[in-house]
Amino acid sequence: MSIVVAYSPDRFGxxxxxxxxxxxxxxxxxxxxxxxxxxxxxxxxxxxHDADIAALQEELSAExxxxxxxxxxxxxxxxxxxxxxxxxxxxxIVVGIRHRTPVGKLLLGSVAQRIILDAHxxxxxxxxx
Amino acid sequence: MTATTxxxxxxxxxxxxxxxxxxxxxxxxxxxxxxxxLDRAFNDQPVQPYALPYVVGAALLVLGVLLAVAxxxxxxxxxxxxxxxxxxxxxDLRTIGLLAAVLVANLLLIDWLGWAITGALLFTGATxxxxxxxxxRNLAIGAALSVGTWYGFYVGLGLPIPxxxxxxxx
Amino acid sequence: MDLLLDGFQTALTPENLLFALIGVLLGTxxxxxxxxxPAMALALLLPVTYSVGVDSAIIMFAGIYYGGMYGGSxxxxxxxxxxxxxxxxxxxxxxxxxxxxxxxQALATAAIGSFVAGTIGTVLLWILVPxxxxxxxxxxxPSYFAVMVLAFFAVTMVLGSSKLRGxxxxxxxxxxxxxxxxxxxxxxxxxxxxxxxxxxxVVVAVGIFAIGEAxxxxxxxxxxxxxxxxxxxxxxxxxDWKRSWKPWLRGTAxxxxxxxxxxxxxxxxxxxxxxTEQKLSKxxxxxxxxxxxxxxxxxxxxxASAAGTLLPLLTLGLPTTATASIMLVAVQSYGIQPGPQLxxxxxxxxxxxxxxxxxxxxxxxxxxxxxxxxxxxxLQIPRxxxxxxxxxxxxxxxxxxxxAAFDLLLLVxxxxxxxxxxxxxxxxxxxxxxVILGPAMELQLTQALQxxxxxxxxxxxxxxxxxxxxxxxxxxxxxxxxxxxxxKSPVPATTEDAEELVNR
Numbered sequence: 190m191s192i193v194v195a196y197s198p199d200r201f202g203x204x205x206x207x208x209x210x211x212x213x214x215x216x217x218x219x220x221x222x223x224x225x226x227x228x229x230x231x232x233x234x235x236x237x238h239d240a241d242i243a244a245l246q247e248e249l250s251a252e253x254x255x256x257x258x259x260x261x262x263x264x265x266x267x268x269x270x271x272x273x274x275x276x277x278x279x280x281x282i283v284v285g286i287r288h289r290t291p292v293g294k295l296l297l298g299s300v301a302q303r304i305i306l307d308a309h310x311x312x313x314x315x316x317x318x
Numbered sequence: 319m320t321a322t323t324x325x326x327x328x329x330x331x332x333x334x335x336x337x338x339x340x341x342x343x344x345x346x347x348x349x350x351x352x353x354x355x356l357d358r359a360f361n362d363q364p365v366q367p368y369a370l371p372y373v374v375g376a377a378l379l380v381l382g383v384l385l386a387v388a389x390x391x392x393x394x395x396x397x398x399x400x401x402x403x404x405x406x407x408x409x410d411l412r413t414i415g416l417l418a419a420v421l422v423a424n425l426l427l428i429d430w431l432g433w434a435i436t437g438a439l440l441f442t443g444a445t446x447x448x449x450x451x452x453x454x455r456n457l458a459i460g461a462a463l464s465v466g467t468w469y470g471f472y473v474g475l476g477l478p479i480p481x482x483x484x485x486x487x488x
Numbered sequence: 489m490d491l492l493l494d495g496f497q498t499a500l501t502p503e504n505l506l507f508a509l510i511g512v513l514l515g516t517x518x519x520x521x522x523x524x525x526p527a528m529a530l531a532l533l534l535p536v537t538y539s540v541g542v543d544s545a546i547i548m549f550a551g552i553y554y555g556g557m558y559g560g561s562x563x564x565x566x567x568x569x570x571x572x573x574x575x576x577x578x579x580x581x582x583x584x585x586x587x588x589x590x591x592x593q594a595l596a597t598a599a600i601g602s603f604v605a606g607t608i609g610t611v612l613l614w615i616l617v618p619x620x621x622x623x624x625x626x627x628x629x630p631s632y633f634a635v636m637v638l639a640f641f642a643v644t645m646v647l648g649s650s651k652l653r654g655x656x657x658x659x660x661x662x663x664x665x666x667x668x669x670x671x672x673x674x675x676x677x678x679x680x681x682x683x684x685x686x687x688x689x690v691v692v693a694v695g696i697f698a699i700g701e702a703x704x705x706x707x708x709x710x711x712x713x714x715x716x717x718x719x720x721x722x723x724x725x726x727x728d729w730k731r732s733w734k735p736w737l738r739g740t741a742x743x744x745x746x747x748x749x750x751x752x753x754x755x756x757x758x759x760x761x762x763x764t765e766q767k768l769s770k771x772x773x774x775x776x777x778x779x780x781x782x783x784x785x786x787x788x789x790x791x792a793s794a795a796g797t798l799l800p801l802l803t804l805g806l807p808t809t810a811t812a813s814i815m816l817v818a819v820q821s822y823g824i825q826p827g828p829q830l831x832x833x834x835x836x837x838x839x840x841x842x843x844x845x846x847x848x849x850x851x852x853x854x855x856x857x858x859x860x861x862x863x864x865x866x867l868q869i870p871r872x873x874x875x876x877x878x879x880x881x882x883x884x885x886x887x888x889x890x891x892a893a894f895d896l897l898l899l900v901x902x903x904x905x906x907x908x909x910x911x912x913x914x915x916x917x918x919x920x921x922x923v924i925l926g927p928a929m930e931l932q933l934t935q936a937l938q939x940x941x942x943x944x945x946x947x948x949x950x951x952x953x954x955x956x957x958x959x960x961x962x963x964x965x966x967x968x969x970x971x972x973x974x975x976k977s978p979v980p981a982t983t984e985d986a987e988e989l990v991n992r
Contacts, residue, residue, distance in 0.1 A: 226712075226713055227870070228712055229449060229450070229870045229871050229872060230867065230869060230870045230871060231402060231522045231569075231710070231713065231714055231867045231871075232567070232714060232864075233713040233868065236713050239715070262711055262712055262713075335912060338912050342660075345660070345663060348676075349663055349666070349676065352676050356670075356673050356675060357673065359671035359672065363934070363938075364933075364934060364937030364938055364942045365930060365933050365937060367670035367671050367675060370662075370666065370930055371666055371675065371676070374666060375663075377655070377659045378656075378659050378660070381652065381655055381656045381659060384652055393650075395650075395653070395911070395914075396650075396913040397911055397912075398704065398910040398913065400522075400701075400704075400705060401522040401523060401563060401569040401570070402522035402569075402705050402710060402871070403523075403704070403705055403708045403710070404708050404709065404710040404711070405708055409707045409708065409911065410706070410707045410708070411707070413707055414703050414706065414707050414907065417702075417703060417706060418703075418900060418903075418904065421699075421879065421899075421900045422897075424883060425893045425896035425899075426893070428887065429893050433884070433887065437880060440879065440883060441876050441877070442876075444872070444876035444879050444880070448871060448872035448876060449872055450870065450872035450876075456872075456873070456876075459873065460880070463880060467884055471535075475535070475536065475538060475539040476539050477539060477888060479887070479891065480891055
């Protein structure tokens with residue numbers, strides 16, 4: 190069993206990660222951190238730097254958590270999270286959600302919404318404090 | 319075709335460059351042939367219409383031969399770098415072919431359908447070829463761009479782009 | 489002086505100020521955006537010349553030219569991706585600064601240095617353009633012919649590592665220029681009536697610069713995002729100012745003359761400036777690890793050389809960079825022939841442009857210093873939409889030249905040629921210069937020989953022509969010596985770093 194968290198290097202991803210790490214600590218389950226990008230722009234600020242991912246992994250492992258990081262270039266971010274959950278037989282997916290206006294949602298879509306609709310396990314939506 | 323800047327591959331001959339050499343030879347030959355079909359213009363004209371073509375055609379022929387020789391001796395091109403260019407992988411011929419097909423479809427349809435329609439199709443087709451799968455959104459952006467530029471040219475610059483099938487609608 | 493004031497009057501009309509502002513905004517944007525440079529942007533914007541006034545268009549184009557360099561330095565520093573060879577040094581040294589937490593200072597010294605260099609360069613243009621034009625206007629057709637041959641030569645020989653490829657590109661351009669009608673006969677038209685008027689140079693420029701480049705990039709897209717260094721507001725401490733101002737001035741001194749020479753280019757002076765600063769610096773150990781002098785000097789040299797390129801463009805009608813060549817196409821599309829007579833026949837245009845350069849530089853400083861983080865956001869535009877947009881506007885630009893589908897066919901063919909040129913390492917500048925100057929050269933040769941009634945010796949009857957041919961002879965000799973002595977490039981020790989960087 191494991192918990193999958195959709196991570197991005199901002200306060201939304203941070204909130205999701207903290208919550209998921211807390212649950213993993215309590216239940217003593219594996220934590221799978223997914224940080225993916227389409228790789229279709231020169232810069233993607235929701236794709237963490239390699240060094241940051243390494244630091245994050247080290248920090249969580251130091252606490253005694255079993256951590257797996259999936260830091261990939263993929264065709265679809267939401268699909269990648271759902272696929273990771275299926276492969277890891279996850280009991281829960283944790284996502285951070287951001288507020289977006291209806292127009293913004295129409296133009297930019299919402300990864301969190303897609304994950305909620307497509308997932309085969311419960312999804313927990315977390316908002317930053 | 320493969321990218322040509324990998325280290326350790328320098329001993330190989332870039333065979334595609336023979337193709338370029340052959341193209342130069344053909345082009346030079348045709349320029350020379352075309353020059354030979356031109357007549358003298360006025361007798362007192364110091365630079366006849368065929369003068370420059372003879373020079374250019376001959377130069378292209380010579381350059382083609384030089385390039386072939388240089389290629390055989392192991393000369394390799396330095397493919398162009400850029401901010402968004404990754405030369406570590408080979409040239410993606412499929413993408414180029416599809417993009418060229420999109421451009422050709424546009425030029426075949428533009429007289430019939432008009433820019434406002436073919437422009438939107440061009441944009442959508444190109445984004446799809448380049449890997450974007452949100453084609454409904456791309457079609458919307460493309461339509462906004464093509465209709466916007468049509469009116470922009472008509473109103474802003476005073477240039478009426480032929481409307482094609484939408485004549486009277488726009 | 490009066491003329492300069494008139495120039496400011498032209499440049500300061502609300503309409504032209506607006507075009508200058510649009511120009512610098514667009515220029516900065518294309519400088520920041522990956523895969524699109526000022527030359528391509530100008531090629532895509534050529535349609536505006538069909539109805540906007542010539543002074544407004546050229547003011548906007550100059551703003552794009554300068555703006556492209558400001559924007560380019562931003563990406564070089566934050567991402568370590570030099571868009572052009574002239575910003576390789578900035579990418580090396582500036583990115584090292586940014587990585588050590590001094591991105592703000594690197595951006596600031598680049599922007600302020602560009603402003604200083606651009607302003608000094610513009611003032612030098614005010615002084616030099618009328619004087620050089622006075623000399624040039626006395627030249628006869630033989631001298632002018634000689635200068636054009638020299639330009640072909642210089643553009644071909646100085647650029648790129650392979651002279652052979654330079655000449656291939658040049659003669660392909662001259663062949664394209666042959667297409668059309670000469671004294672009543674169809675020349676190289678393949679029997680096609682639609683080619684009788686020749687190939688529109690707008691279509692050539694858009695095909696080679698925009699379609700060719702977009703296809704080339706599309707075939708080699710990066711897959712993994714680059715790691716950008718987050719940046720705040722650019723600023724400099726007093727110590728940074730103290731370390732920057734001399735490199736700015738020295739960089740300007742290197743850059744302007746190289747820009748003004750036919751095919752001097754911007755690359756060599758940035759290397760020279762870097763080597764000089766390294767020698768003169770009190771902190772030579774910082775070089776290669778993020779020395780502010782190593783950003784200040786080369787950035788100033790880069791911008792000063794851009795100003796310098798306008799000198800041969802405005803006085804002789806000779807373009808020495810790809811961007812300058814498209815500006816020439818734009819001016820020509822108004823039926824104005826840039827060349828020795830330009831300053832006499834179009835004083836309002838030339839002085840309006842020269843005045844607007846100062847304004848553009850000031851605008852650029854204002855929009856770049858506080859807004860650098862905002863510009864960096866442009867890097868997040870997804871590639872499919874970006875390159876599809878380039879193809880869209882390229883097609884539109886070529887179509888509006890004549891509203892003929894046939895031009896779009898030529899566009900695709902030329903785009904594939906542009907793609908092949910990038911694949912085979914053929915430089916694009918000699919080709920476009922050949923297309924633009926080929927017909928003018930034939931005309932000058934005809935005129936010279938008509939006056940002399942066919943006596944070929946007239947070609948070296950003027951002292952200037954003799955000097956020019958002598959220079960060309962020296963260049964050939966230097967090249968021959970270079971070949972015999974083995975291929976050694978005259979660029980200082982930094983080349984290895986640079987090549988390493990470029991080859992990544």
